[in-house]
Amino acid sequence: xxxxxxxxxxxxxxxxxxxxxxxxxxxxxxxxxxxxxxxxxxxxxxxxxxxxxxxxxxxxxxxxxxxxxxxxxxxxxxxxxxxxxxxxxxxxxxxxxxxxxxxxxxxxxxxxxxxxxxxxxxxxxxxxxxxxxxxxxxxxxxxxxxxxxxxxxxxxxxxxxxxxxxxxxxxxxxxxxxxxxxxxxxxxxxxxxxxxxxxxxxxxxxxxxxxxxxxxxxxxxxxxxxxxxxxxxxxxxxxxxxxxxxxxxxxxxxxxxxxxxxxxxxxxxxxxxxxxxxxxxxxxxxx
Amino acid sequence: xxxxxxxxxxxxxxxxxxxxxxxxxxxxxxxxxxxxxxxxxxxxxxxxxxxxxxxxxxxxxxxxxxxxxxxxxxxxxxxxxxxxxxxxxxxxxxxxxxxxxxxxxxxxxxxxxxxxxxxxxxxxxxxxxxxxxxxxxxxxxxxxxxxxxxxxxxxxxxxxxxxxxxxxxxxxxxxxxxxxxxxxxxxxxxxxxxxxxxxxxxxxxxxxxxxxxxxxxxxxxxxxxxxxxxxxxxxxxxxxxxxxxxxxxxxxxxxxxxxxxxxxxxxxxxxxxxxxxxxx
Numbered sequence: 001x002x003x004x005x006x007x008x009x010x011x012x013x014x015x016x017x018x019x020x021x022x023x024x025x026x027x028x029x030x031x032x033x034x035x036x037x038x039x040x041x042x043x044x045x046x047x048x049x050x051x052x053x054x055x056x057x058x059x060x061x062x063x064x065x066x067x068x069x070x071x072x073x074x075x076x077x078x079x080x081x082x083x084x085x086x087x088x089x090x091x092x093x094x095x096x097x098x099x100x101x102x103x104x105x106x107x108x109x110x111x112x113x114x115x116x117x118x119x120x121x122x123x124x125x126x127x128x129x130x131x132x133x134x135x136x137x138x139x140x141x142x143x144x145x146x147x148x149x150x151x152x153x154x155x156x157x158x159x160x161x162x163x164x165x166x167x168x169x170x171x172x173x174x175x176x177x178x179x180x181x182x183x184x185x186x187x188x189x190x191x192x193x194x195x196x197x198x199x200x201x202x203x204x205x206x207x208x209x210x211x212x213x214x215x216x217x218x219x220x221x222x223x224x225x226x227x228x229x230x231x232x233x234x235x236x237x238x239x240x241x242x243x244x245x246x247x248x249x250x251x252x253x254x255x256x257x258x259x260x261x262x263x264x265x266x267x268x269x270x271x272x273x274x275x276x277x278x279x280x281x282x283x284x285x286x287x
Numbered sequence: 288x289x290x291x292x293x294x295x296x297x298x299x300x301x302x303x304x305x306x307x308x309x310x311x312x313x314x315x316x317x318x319x320x321x322x323x324x325x326x327x328x329x330x331x332x333x334x335x336x337x338x339x340x341x342x343x344x345x346x347x348x349x350x351x352x353x354x355x356x357x358x359x360x361x362x363x364x365x366x367x368x369x370x371x372x373x374x375x376x377x378x379x380x381x382x383x384x385x386x387x388x389x390x391x392x393x394x395x396x397x398x399x400x401x402x403x404x405x406x407x408x409x410x411x412x413x414x415x416x417x418x419x420x421x422x423x424x425x426x427x428x429x430x431x432x433x434x435x436x437x438x439x440x441x442x443x444x445x446x447x448x449x450x451x452x453x454x455x456x457x458x459x460x461x462x463x464x465x466x467x468x469x470x471x472x473x474x475x476x477x478x479x480x481x482x483x484x485x486x487x488x489x490x491x492x493x494x495x496x497x498x499x500x501x502x503x504x505x506x507x508x509x510x511x512x513x514x515x516x517x518x519x520x521x522x523x524x525x526x527x528x529x530x531x532x533x534x535x536x537x538x539x540x541x542x543x544x545x546x547x548x549x550x551x552x553x554x555x556x557x558x559x560x561x562x563x564x565x566x567x
Binding site (some may be wrong): 037120 | 292293302307312313314316329331355367374377380382384386387388389396397398399401403404405406408409410411413415417431433445449477492494497498502511513518530533534538541543
């Protein structure tokens with residue numbers, strides 16, 4: 001019995017068992033269920049067990065699918081580019097231009113606090129800005145830049161991407177700042193001593209050393225945008241679609257098998273992208 | 288490094304200020320607009336200043352079941368918080384040594400983090416409906432939210448244990464402490480500040496979670512679901528008042544957690560190391 005308790009595998013399993021149980025019940029089984037149901041059939045009111053490829057045939061046969069997937073990738077790519085540039089600049093400022101640790105921590109917290117507040121409220125809060133009579137339009141009109149309110153500010157691709165950048169830039173700032181803080185400052189001094197300009201130090205020393213943080217941030221942003229349905233629905237005023245909305249629309253119509261098939265394809269796409277990104281970074285080492 | 292700041296500092300500081308304005312500006316705007324007069328609308332100009340819309344929240348007929356959903360979100364947040372802390376500590380301890388299957392669990396944790404939330408909602412909802420169970424925020428909703436809070440808790444624990452100096456434990460063991468005593472009196476006090484972080488993540492992520500609760504909370508809404516419902520049928524500043532209140536509540540929670548962390552850090556500094564002050 002004592003030897004059994006000393007078994008390192010056993011203590012590991014015991015300690016990890018609550019975690020494993022939660023993940024089994026609320027992650028593995030739901031995914032399995034979705035895969036199973038994606039082969040089921042549906043009538044207008046109910047779904048029934050079957051082994052049909054109808055849902056996938058319909059999905060891949062419809063031109064809507066491709067345009068919606070394209071739209072999803074478009075949102076992900078544009079949001080990724082903006083959050084990367086903004087997030088990197090903010091993290092760079094915090095890590096290399098703010099001199100005392102107290103200020104670094106204080107300003108860093110200021111950047112992260114919105115993460116702990118409601119996304120929906122933060123989306124709603126754009127309405128008074130972007131609406132037809134909103135702050136942006138009335139300011140531009142009073143400056144004489146435009147004569148009529150811009151219609152594309154709210155309920156457009158513009159507002160969708162603005163909201164994404166607003167919600168998710170934090171996910172870039174945090175990991176990039178974390179990696180930057182671990183860069184040995186003497187490497188930067190060495191670069192300066194060897195005659196590198198500030199820009200050369202940035203491109204040849206800091207950016208390569210920050211890559212793991214950039215990768216982790218990219219994983220967060222890309223998966224959050226690709227899996228989103230609520231931001232697109234709300235900020236586009238139901239005028240644009242992405243894959244998440246395709247799924248949620250099917251759910252609203254009780255077409256669960258069709259929703260499940262779309263979900264399987266979305267999950268496969270997301271995991272494929274993550275697998276590629278994970279090749280560039282060892283997450284456990286970077287924490 | 289001291290002395291005159293380079294010009295790039297001022298440019299970057301300006302950029303940073305704009306970023307903060309971008310982050311907080313909209314929230315502050317709805318904060319202001321929630322004090323609209325009774326005739327005011329969803330945008331400027333302000334038609335008087337009043338607390339009319341806050342008072343509106345307390346009138347039952349005006350809006351849905353806000354206070355019921357708030358108390359459900361609060362209880363659920365506390366449940367998720369406690370579970371996240373306990374399970375993350377255990378998971379973090381487990382992952383300090385390799386055990387058979389540890390990498391499988393690790394990749395499941397990553398999957399849990401990156402999987403689109405609506406898939407959890409859909410999958411859990413389907414399992415419950417097909418097996419004849421009723422979805423409820425305290426069962427299916429609770430489990431679904433854990434798939435979002437636990438990965439964050441575990442990543443924090445990984446970061447903590449990566450930096451953990453095992454010689455503390457060795458010292459405890461050398462002095463005759465058993466496994467449980469080592470964890471209780473040495474490991475837990477050292478990692479306590481990060482547990483505050485795990486708790487903060489657990490509570491706030493649950494309190495604000497929308498997508499994972501959408502199909503798993505049943506007939507009783509949590510607060511984010513209630514707010515979302517309001518966005519489609521409420522066209523008065525009452526929604527801003529609600530937004531301001533719940534954001535203020537979030538800020539208060541964050542402030543409490545930060546204060547806890549600060550007090551703990553200070554207490555630790557005061558007690559400090561007792562090296563050299565030993566009995567002998």
